[in-house]
Amino acid sequence: MIEKYRIRYCLRLSLGGFLLMVMLAVPCFAGAPTDGVKKTTDRILAIVSDPALKGPENKGKRGQLIRQAVDERFNWEAMTKRSLARHWQKRTDAEKKEFIALFGKLLERTYLDKVGSYSGEKVIYVDETIDGKYGTVTAKILTHSQTEVLVCYRLKEVGGDWQVYDISVEGVSLVNNYRKQFNSIILRSSYDDLVQKLRAKVAEKD
Amino acid sequence: MVRFRLNELKASGWELNPMAIKQGERMKKFDLELCVGLFMILGILCLGYLSIKLGKLEVLGSQGYEVEAIFSNGGGIKSGSSVVIAGVEIGRVKQVGLDDYQARVLMDLPFDVKIQEDAIASIKTRGLIGDKFIEITPGGSEELIRPGGRIRDTQSAVDLEELISNYVFGKL
Numbered sequence: 001m002i003e004k005y006r007i008r009y010c011l012r013l014s015l016g017g018f019l020l021m022v023m024l025a026v027p028c029f030a031g032a033p034t035d036g037v038k039k040t041t042d043r044i045l046a047i048v049s050d051p052a053l054k055g056p057e058n059k060g061k062r063g064q065l066i067r068q069a070v071d072e073r074f075n076w077e078a079m080t081k082r083s084l085a086r087h088w089q090k091r092t093d094a095e096k097k098e099f100i101a102l103f104g105k106l107l108e109r110t111y112l113d114k115v116g117s118y119s120g121e122k123v124i125y126v127d128e129t130i131d132g133k134y135g136t137v138t139a140k141i142l143t144h145s146q147t148e149v150l151v152c153y154r155l156k157e158v159g160g161d162w163q164v165y166d167i168s169v170e171g172v173s174l175v176n177n178y179r180k181q182f183n184s185i186i187l188r189s190s191y192d193d194l195v196q197k198l199r200a201k202v203a204e205k206d
Numbered sequence: 207m208v209r210f211r212l213n214e215l216k217a218s219g220w221e222l223n224p225m226a227i228k229q230g231e232r233m234k235k236f237d238l239e240l241c242v243g244l245f246m247i248l249g250i251l252c253l254g255y256l257s258i259k260l261g262k263l264e265v266l267g268s269q270g271y272e273v274e275a276i277f278s279n280g281g282g283i284k285s286g287s288s289v290v291i292a293g294v295e296i297g298r299v300k301q302v303g304l305d306d307y308q309a310r311v312l313m314d315l316p317f318d319v320k321i322q323e324d325a326i327a328s329i330k331t332r333g334l335i336g337d338k339f340i341e342i343t344p345g346g347s348e349e350l351i352r353p354g355g356r357i358r359d360t361q362s363a364v365d366l367e368e369l370i371s372n373y374v375f376g377k378l
Contacts, residue, residue, distance in 0.1 A: 081346050082324050088346035134358055154359060170369070171279075171362050176326045179343055 033135035033155045034128045036162040040073040041123055041139075048118045063112050075163035076104050078156065082165060083178040087186050095191075102195065103178075105202045119144070133157045270297065270316040271353035275327045275340075280309030281363025283329055283338045289313050290330075290341050299340065309362075313340065321357065323349040328361035338363065 044066055047053060053062045080100045081088045091099065127138040134156055141149040154166040166175040185194045277283075280302060289297040296319045301312040315321065324345030331338055342357070351357065 085322075085324075085346040086344055089348070131358070166359065168361065171364055173326060173328075173359065173361050175359075176328065176343055176361060179326070179345075183343075 031128050031130060031135070032157075033130065033137050033153075033162040034125050036073060036155070037137045037139070037153050037164070038125060040069055043069045044115065045118070045123075048115060049120070059116070062116070063108070066112060066115060067108060070108075073164055075156065075158065075165050076100050078163070078165040079103070079175060082175045084182055085179050087182065087191060091191070099195065099198075102198045102202060106198055109202060109204075135162060270314050272300065273313050273315055273321060273351055273353075273355055273357060275311050275313065275357040275360050276305060277309040277311060277327075277329060277360050277362045279329075279362035279365065280311065281329050281331070281338050281365070283309070283311060283340065283363075287337065288339045289315065290339055291319070291344065296342075311340065321351045323347040323351055324359065325351070325357055326359040326361060327357045329363040331363070334366075 047062060047065045047069065052058075053065070077096075077100055080096075080103045083103065084091070084099065088096070121144070122142040124140045124142065125137065126140050127136075129136045134154070137153040137155065139151045139153070141151060143149065150170055152168040152171075153164050154168070155162040155164050157163075166173055168174070182194060185197065283299060283302055285299050285301055287299040288295045289299065297313055297315040299311055300314045303310045303312075311327075321342060322345035324347040326343045326345070328341050328343070329338055330341045
């Protein structure tokens with residue numbers, strides 16, 4: 001009789017343990033959006049820390065490789081559309097295409113050099129939310145001085161692939177920043193002036 | 207002339223008796239009370255109107271639609287805080303609540319202000335330490351947010367103290 005109880009007790013314990021494991025495992029499960037962001041980040045980190053690609057003489061090649069990796073994850077059209085906001089619909093298809101290329105170049109110029117100064121900072125994926133076709137991935141970047149920088153990626157699922165359309169660093173959104181700047185330039189002068197300004201900025205020191 | 211009139215009145219059955227005079231007085235008194243009463247009601251109505259107008263209360267329900275937004279940090283936004291587009295107040299915060307340890311803000315917007323699906327809502331501070339308000343930067347999507355919908359892209363209140371502490375401790 002006692003033996004029977006003991007078996008039952010053991011069974012219950014193991015079942016409880018299993019349930020606990022499942023419950024603990026669920027929050028650690030990384031979904032498709034995090035997977036996508038992680039894959040791209042790892043790829044870029046591999047390029048940046050590759051000794052064969054270091055040095056100023058390899059800068060062009062390195063930049064090209066990074067751009068390729070970023071292109072796969074970033075939805076430039078969605079990003080540009082969101083940044084131009086109300087002014088997007090007034091543009092012709094050719095203008096849209098030109099602006100997407102210019103905007104991509106601008107971001108590349110602004111941030112590529114910063115990626116080059118990478119020196120082993122850690123990236124930790126903290127949180128992920130999925131709401132239908134939209135998702136967010138929150139990551140923390142740990143610097144050497146133990147400062148945390150919170151980065152939030154906003155993604156949209158396009159054909160089974162999660163693509164980034166906005167990045168917030170410490171709660172400040174990239175798209176919102178450019179949206180305000182573009183809007184104020186267009187309202188102050190014109191769309192053509194904005195394109196010219198972007199062209200000048202992209203051509204700087206090139 | 208007067209006598210003639212009086213005779214005429216008497217002929218028509220009118221009598222100058224004390225009872226009638228008293229009754230007239232009573233009528234006058236009643237008129238006065240009515241006046242005071244009406245005046246009081248008018249006063250109360252004015253007071254009600256003023257308190258609704260100044261307190262910005264809604265009596266006849268709202269003439270708009272609701273849109274919600276989730277912020278990771280509400281920064282002390284309250285119901286009644288203004289919702290602004292391009293610096294123009296277009297609506298107010300109706301309700302602030304907690305949803306999965308995040309701030310869920312319900313806004314009341316007028317029907318003639320359409321919000322695009324990719325609009326961004328951010329919590330801002332008036333001045334350096336002033337009131338909090340919500341700023342919506344309109345997007346470019348053809349899709350509009352339906353009543354009861356949600357602004358997906360939000361930007362929480364920037365915590366100045368945290369930024370300073372990050373800066374200070376980052377220097378260690």
